[in-house]
Amino acid sequence: MTIKASSTVATALASASDTPLTPANFQRLRQRWKATVTGKHMRVNSDDVYYALSKLSGTAEQYIANMQPSRVHIWEDLSPIHLSVNFRKSYERLRTIAQSYSIPGSIHYHDLNVQETVIQSLDFISSEIYNASVVQAKGENWWNFRIGAPLALVDIAILLYDDLTPRRRHDIGATVVKNIGSIGQRSLKGANRADICLALIGAGVITNEETEVSRGRWCLSDKEYDGENSIFELVQSGEGLYEGGSYLSHEIFPYSGGYGVQHYYSLSKAVNVLSKSPYYINGTELGVTFAAINSTFSPVMWRGMMMGHIRGRDIARKSEPDAFWGNLFLQSLLYFADTELVPRKHRRFFKSLARSIWESAPLPDLYGLNITQAFGMQKVLEERIPPAAPPIxxxxxxxxxxxxxxxxxxxxxxxxxxxxxxxxxxxxxxxxxxxxxxxxxxxxxxxxxxxxxxxxxxxxxxxxxxxxxxxxxxxxxxxxxxxxxxxxxxxxxxxxxxxxxxxxxxxxxxxxxxxxxxxxxxxxxxxxxxxxxxxxxxxxxxxxxxxxxxxxxxxxxxxxxxxxxxxxxxxxxxxxxxxxxxxxxxxxxxxxxxxxxxxxxxxxxxxxxxxxxxxxxxxxxxxxxxxxxxxxxxxxxxxxxxxxxxxxxxxxxxxxxxxxxxxxxxxxxNITHNTPRLQAIQFNNTVMANFWSGGTIGYLTAVTPCSITWGYNSVEDKYLTISVSDPTQKATRIVLFLNDPDIGGVVEKDDSIQLRWGRAGQTGSVTITINVEGTHGKTHRVSFERISWRGTLESLPWRPSAKETTTSTTATASHRVRPTATKKTFGNNATVTPAKVSHKPVSAKQRTGAVSKLAVNSSLETAKPSLGTLKPSLRTSKSSSGATELEAVTTIPKNTPSTVSH
Missing domain, CATH: 2.70.98.10 (Beta-galactosidase; Chain A, domain 5)
Structure with missing residues (x-):
């Protein structure tokens, strides 16, 4: 189904300037691009900058020392050069050397021998395999030809722009454009679209070709198909950002910690580079992009590292540990924060979040900041922007x-x-x-x-x-x-x-x-x-x-x-x-x-x-x-x-x-049920259950399978909240019966929920019907007044709005003392205080490093049961069963409530 042009794409098209790019525009584009690779030069007063510069110089020196040029390779371990993975990785090593050549303070800064080495290596790869006439061999990885090699080659060409002859610049640009090929495929989404567009923009910047800059910029918005695959929008299938905080790649794999970060890195770099040109990307187009930082990325980070469950096959790469992707996301935030077109409130938040990642990460012990990240963080620290609170x-x-x-x-x-x-x-x-x-x-x-x-x-x-x-x-x-x-x-x-x-x-x-x-x-x-x-x-x-x-x-x-x-x-x-x-x-x-x-x-x-x-x-x-x-x-x-x-x-x-x-x-x-039909626990005044085939617990009956949690925190809590979802994502509706004498009128509910009261005065007994069709497993909520609570119902709290999810459910972090880059010990962890939810919070680790006591006896987890008649069953009895397709069908033990058939 063809999707009509979105309002954000229409707004972006309307804002595009018809003014052609001038030589001054191209020069400014190259300056901004170079700054994204080398970092903005400033007075070095940061341990991270010293560490990053030392690491860059050392790595470049190692690459130079290990060069063994021959007719089939530059480095022996990347031989033969004709394999796409080998010429792509050769370009990436040359980019590291070119960075070291371009940054003041490096041991290779403006070393003519290093310059000549890089240029000769570029000429060798161009003459042997990767040029505007190359045809991708059968079985070769297309990504190396269309994305990996072009991105590295563009960076090198911009770093050495003044050292390259016009002919070499033209050849490099032609090579990138030829190998990228068509960018109009509907299947080109998410990170791959962002990467290809960035490389195409870079090819135009190198050769002063406005056509390529324009193609790359408008491919980001998918102008050719009216925004159907715009990377600024949520997607319905394929690769990209989905509703509810998910990022998928290759159609079916959760990948917010890999391809998702790469998507944001390339997009943020394009936004930063183009911001001072007629092809700028305005803030209206970036609304979905910025909202996903809270919903998609912050929840999958821990102590500056991307969690392993959303990194796909990247977990098998020694060169890309958890912190590598955490640092790359930090760099994306810094690129956005350094773009004047981004609203000020967003720029400040991105810097705050970047500082939070930097302070909490066990660096440089695992994987230190690169030079661009280090310069960016030095600027954030000098602005004294406090760290954002971690998610709780x-x-x-x-x-x-x-x-x-x-x-x-x-x-x-x-x-x-x-x-x-x-x-x-x-x-x-x-x-x-x-x-x-x-x-x-x-x-x-x-x-x-x-x-x-x-x-x-x-x-x-x-x-x-x-x-x-x-x-x-x-x-x-x-x-x-x-x-x-x-x-x-x-x-x-x-x-x-x-x-x-x-x-x-x-x-x-x-x-x-x-x-x-x-x-x-x-x-x-x-x-x-x-x-x-x-x-x-x-x-x-x-x-x-x-x-x-x-x-x-x-x-x-x-x-x-x-x-x-x-x-x-x-x-x-x-x-x-x-x-x-x-x-x-x-x-x-x-x-x-x-x-x-x-x-x-x-x-x-x-x-x-x-x-x-x-x-x-x-x-x-x-x-x-x-x-x-x-x-x-x-x-x-x-x-x-x-x-x-x-x-x-x-x-x-x-x-x-x-x-x-x-x-x-x-x-x-209290484990109330543990059977193939129903698994549930009760603690304090709350019950959590997976109804695999419907059933009854206390005052609540689930007619249809569902996941559900209901209850309240403590006797002081003003309302009883029910959260329910359809984990199968196949149902059209979920039906619940709640017969609880303590519930009064409804306080708040989602639009997907319908209530039918069974008693006069709308208290005590209610049928809850939740329309879950097409909601993709999301959580639905309803909240009722508790009759036993004797206060007033003014300003009852309700769940936070989607755009404030990570702030309204996060802790407040105090400043954390960060270790110097030369030490091999971890800094103390931030002291955080959970948002008040009527329970005793867990204190954070103190600066002495001792682990705090857990609030095992907190009111939330220790009060006596009061939601209906629930019999404790820490050791569930065995039941007779018959196995069909490996699924044991078990009768409910006699000491558990009867279930409702479905």
């Missing part, structure tokens, strides 16, 4: 099957898949052991070990014991590409922006294992439930509670308070299964509580690997060296081909041993 609460992006949960001292990210979203991305011989990355992989990040997933995790982790996943232990074959999961249910919701619920109807790729899985994201813990765990692979089925990459310095571990031998440098691994166990504790993580008292297995082992085990695509760094890491794995063995396996456990990130023991002794959470 639960953030669901249902169109990508992802859930993020942020607390002051830790964060969690859940990767799921469905009939809509791919399990994993394995492409170009990258990410070769991905089998369970989308089957409920639960990433938990803590301040105790901030670099856990960056410490050579991916080549050494056990792919058959992925945290959060239930799977058979049968060997898997080579990964396939571009396929979705077998079932529809994958998603969840947030409750008042503070707590979260997720559910996954899991069936493995080979259909050898299945389970109904639920996660409950609370203030101080994550509760995980599983039921109907079944198998047909002829092997054991395991649910992995934890597989932790231990810090290099080792980590103490205890079971029921008894410390285990975990000294670093040990020789013999150990594995134990405990029949009766309540809790365990790991210094570098926090606590584990086993809520069903079933057998749990523990394994401590030394795992070896190489990055080439998971990535055989050429990388910048020689990463074939063997690596060894120590791991602690905790799992439930459901047996060989189980029919109705179950589990129930709690993760307490950043908790102390005393808090973990207290949680195990008196659990503040």
């Amino acid at each position: 609460g639960t953030f669901a992006t249902p169109m990508s099957d992802r859930i993020m949960h942020h607390r002051p001292e830790w964060a969690a990210a859940l990767a799921m898949s469905s009939s809509r979203i791919g399990r994993y991305e394995a492409l170009n011989h990258e990410n070769l052991r991905p089998w369970y990355q989308g089957d409920g992989f639960l990433y938990v990040y803590t301040d105790k070990d901030p670099l856990h997933f960056s410490n050579d995790y991916w080549p050494t982790m056990d792919p058959y014991h992925t945290p959060g996943v239930t799977n058979g232990q049968n060997p898997q074959g080579p990964p396939a590409y571009k396929f979705t999961a077998h079932r529809d249910w994958a998603g969840g919701l947030d409750w008042r922006g503070t707590l979260g619920l997720a559910g996954l109807d899991a069936l493995s790729t080979d259909k050898g294992s299945s389970a109904k899985k639920s996660w409950f994201f609370l203030l101080n813990s994550i509760i995980a439930l599983g039921a109907g765990c079944a198998g047909l692979s002829g092997t054991e089925v395991h649910t992995t509670y934890e597989s932790r990459n231990l810090p290099v310095s080792g980590s103490n571990f205890s079971i029921n308070g008894e410390y285990q031998i975990m000294n670093p440098g040990w020789i013999k691994p150990w594995e134990k299964t405990h029949q009766q166990i309540d809790w365990a504790y790991l210094d570098s993580f926090g606590g584990y509580v086993f809520l069903d008292k079933e057998p749990v297995s523990f394994r401590h082992e030394k795992r070896k690997g190489k990055w080439t085990d998971i990535n055989q695509y050429p990388d910048y760094l020689g990463f074939s060296d063997p690596i060894a890491r120590e791991y602690l794995t905790i799992y439930r063995n459901h047996g060989i081909d189980p029919k109705d396996g179950r589990y129930a456990y709690a993760l307490l990130p950043s908790a102390s041993p005393e808090e973990t023991r207290g949680f195990a002794t008196t659990p503040p959470v």
Whole structure:
């Protein structure tokens, strides 16, 4: 279906100047472009600038020293030059050398020998393979020809513009234009469109060709197809930004931390470069772009790093760790902030957010700022702009099957898949052991070990014991590409922006294992439930509670308070299964509580690997060296081909041993149901449930399957809030019956919700019908007055507007002292205070580095149940079952409320 021209495109077209570009315009474009590559020159008084300049010079010197020019290559490890990946990476190395040549203070600044070396290398590649007459060979990666090589080549040409002859400039521009080819494809979306447009603009800037600048600029808006694939708009399919905070690439892969960041980087660079020309991009077009910074990118960052669950196959690249993409996003913010056409309030916020990323990141220990980023941050610091508050609460992006949960001292990210979203991305011989990355992989990040997933995790982790996943232990074959999961249910919701619920109807790729899985994201813990765990692979089925990459310095571990031998440098691994166990504790993580008292297995082992085990695509760094890491794995063995396996456990990130023991002794959470039909918990005055086939809990009956959370915080809370979603994204409506004598009139509700009262005076009994058709799994909310509350209903709070999601559910951060670039220790973490939601907040780590006490006894998680008649069932009874397609159909135990058939 053809989409009509959007109002933003029409506005942009109307604002375009008919004035042709003058030589002065082109010169200004080149100056601005060069500044995006070298940083704006200013007085150096920043450790980050010194570090970045030193790193740049050192890397360039290493590249120069390792050159071995021949008839088939420039660098021996990038041979033969005729392979597209090798000439593309050769250009990228030459760009680094050209940067070092162009920046004052570098050891190569205006070194004529270096200049000649780069120019001769450009001539060699042009004469041998990459020029305006080249024809892409069959089987070669188109991206190297159309995007990767052009972007690097344009940067080099602008850096060396005054050193290149007019003929060379013309040839470079012609090469870029020829290899980019047509830009009118409807399939060209998102990051790829932004990259190609940027390269085309650059080719015009080099050759003073206004036609190419114009083509590149208007391709961003997709002028040719009336804005159908404009990168300034939300998309309905394919690559790009989606409603609700998702970013997809290659149609089915969540990628806000990879392609999404690249999209923003290239767009922000184009916006910055064009801002002083007649082809400027105005603020009206950038509305969607700026809104997504809060909804799409901030929730998937932790301590300046992009979380792994939205990075696709990039996790298998040693040269692009989590912080690399965090820094690239920071650079995008700085480009936007340095553009006068961007409204002042946005520019200030982008600088504030950039400072927040910079202050919270464990840099330069992992991956320091490059020179452009370092100069930009120096300017932000000199302007004394305070850091933005980090996100706090639960953030669901249902169109990508992802859930993020942020607390002051830790964060969690859940990767799921469905009939809509791919399990994993394995492409170009990258990410070769991905089998369970989308089957409920639960990433938990803590301040105790901030670099856990960056410490050579991916080549050494056990792919058959992925945290959060239930799977058979049968060997898997080579990964396939571009396929979705077998079932529809994958998603969840947030409750008042503070707590979260997720559910996954899991069936493995080979259909050898299945389970109904639920996660409950609370203030101080994550509760995980599983039921109907079944198998047909002829092997054991395991649910992995934890597989932790231990810090290099080792980590103490205890079971029921008894410390285990975990000294670093040990020789013999150990594995134990405990029949009766309540809790365990790991210094570098926090606590584990086993809520069903079933057998749990523990394994401590030394795992070896190489990055080439998971990535055989050429990388910048020689990463074939063997690596060894120590791991602690905790799992439930459901047996060989189980029919109705179950589990129930709690993760307490950043908790102390005393808090973990207290949680195990008196659990503040009541597991009311854990069956293949219904999984639910109750804490304080709140209930969270996944109704897999409808049912009843207390005062509420769900006629149709859904995810739902309802209740209130404490007796002082003025209203009862219900949040509900359709994780299958296939239903047309959800119907609920609420028969609660404490509910009065409606306070606020979404337009999708209809109410039918069953009693006079509109209190006590109500039928709630939610129209979910076409809402793509979003959360719907309704709020009622609580009759038992005796205050007034003036100014009742309601959920924040979409554009303020991250600010109204975030903490307030105080200034954090950042370590100098030469030190190898982490700075203290920001002190943050959650938004007031009538519960005792979790305090942040103090400057002494000690971990604060968790508010295990906070009112939200410990008050006695009061929502209907809920019987505690920490240990659910077994039920008779019959297996059909690996899904154990279980009758509800006698001690649970009856369900409503559907």
